[in-house]
Amino acid sequence: MRKILLMGNPNVGKSVVFSRLTGVYVIVSNYPGTTVEFRKGHMKLGKEQVEIIDVPGAYTLEPTCKAEEVAVEMLKETRPGDIVINIVDATNLERNLYLTLELMERETPVIVALNLWDETKHKGITIDVPGLERWLKVPVVPTVAVTGEGIKELVDRFPEARTPKIRKHTRLERWEDIGKIVKEVQTLVHHHHTFLERLQDLSVKPASGLPIAALVIYLAFKTIRFIGEGLIGYVCEPIFEFFTPFLMKLSVLLGSSGFLHDILIGKLIDGEIDFVQSFGLLTTGLFVPFGMVLPYIISFYLILSVLEDFGYLPRLAVLVDNIMHHMGLHGYAIIPTLLGLGCGVPGIMATRILESWRERFIAATLIAIALPCAALQAMIIGILGKYGSGPIATVYGTLFAVWFLLGLILNRFVSGFSPELLIEIPPYRLPPLRTLLKKVWMRVLGFLRDAVPIVLLGVLIVNILYILGVFDSIAAFTAPVITGLLGLPKEAIVAVLVGFLRKDVAVGMLVPLNLTVKQLIVGCVVLSMFFPCIATYIVLIKEVGWKGMLAATGIMILATILVGSLLNLLL
């Protein structure tokens, strides 16, 4: 099958073009490095089926980072008949043409899409498209991928893709050529600064940027909580209450106890179904994912997506660069960190935007140990919320302290170097509501598809193991640590073990133990820090290797027991 490669600088909209061509949705954001691995899809060209590949963004074919290495590899693998669509940010013609010129020196035929064409108008940029075509000797098509403008013409002109096969130039020669081309085809007229542009500048100046950042983070947390609680109180709980009588009938039908009853309904608490404690497949198994976690998944990803698509995150990266340096990272590590607050899997994957192994190891280890995922946070808020905001603040405060201190320690002891921040900061953009909702929906769908079956499986396994009495012997074995050091009842080990599967289910299992507030706090912190769920673990191994994973695991065990014991002593 013929291949069509989408190549271009980071954050020019390659993934949007990919979605347009293939109909396959991929997550897109307004910051460089959203796509860290390539994706494949298909489209029909006449009667022919072709493969479309969304290549990670690259500024050059002489790689300066991992994403660029991937891009170069993919270009090398092309065969006769394959073509490259070079997607160019029309508002940054000069810088983007460097990659274009490099592509012209290669064998694979090229066609250029001048994307973000609509933005050139507001910015006072005029580009002479036929003129640019004459210079480059390949087709040039203006496009606005988000609206679909120009995509059809682009596809129609695929057969015209050509290999100019110019001789290999030096770096300086390329920049010289680019200077000439840009001078000839681009005219700039002065335009007045828009409100968004003024806001852009204010967001990175320390005097205004730091208050703005504090406000943004505060509002983000408040809104996430507000929407999450709202969905739980007004939508989820009423739905479950509506179904309670039916479940009670089923419970009676099953004889109120026995094997099948315990698996489906669970234990009755004072003769009633308790959605958190009963622990049957149809009660807790459904209530945890749909009644407690899903509302927070929706609200978290809604807010994260707004921040991503608006373009705020790279600016936050500039503001926190200083602090992150003390942790062996630079500011851009804030992006994997924030993604990790949603789920460890995309969080750790996103550490690929960092340049060195050392940075990736530190960032991934911190995500695995100190960052609770959204599902876990939802449960923490769910079970600690009724004791006021103090206990929740203690859990968050402890985890934040662990994150920061562990970063300081890792920075001292992990060898290697951490490069400096150097990032392109995209303009603020108002994301179309449809794009935004689609992104939230895809992430929610991911949760429903990947997490819910595992929650149910977890509940099932726990019930079966309980009935078989397996946990008693394990509990006796681990009691010295769990009870002696952490001050939790020895049965809490079951929650720790279930944490391998799903953290949300694990926190839910603390409830039937009738813990004190202090024990709940210790339990939540220990469950957050100790072993991320299996999905996160696999990604961790993939990204930092076995050696890195073993080191991270050692640190994790030590840190968890230390912090848990300290909390037990101090609270």
Add this chain to the structure above:
Amino acid sequence: MRQLPLTQMEEGRSGIVVEIMGGIGALRRLELLGVRVGRKITKISGMFMRGPVTVQVDHTQVGIGFGMASKVIVEVKE
């Protein structure tokens, strides 16, 4: 005309990049983001305590770590 490192330039001032000191790696990466010799850049902000510098080049803003920014020499009008 005087020459000074980007880190010492005042916020809001513009200047022409005259030299980028340091290794070829940093030089190439800066070039690819538009910060290269002969280009006019405007400093948007500099974070205190050796924080990164943000500059405007044409229609892009670029965040540059302090160490790297101190190696970018800019010529400004008095």
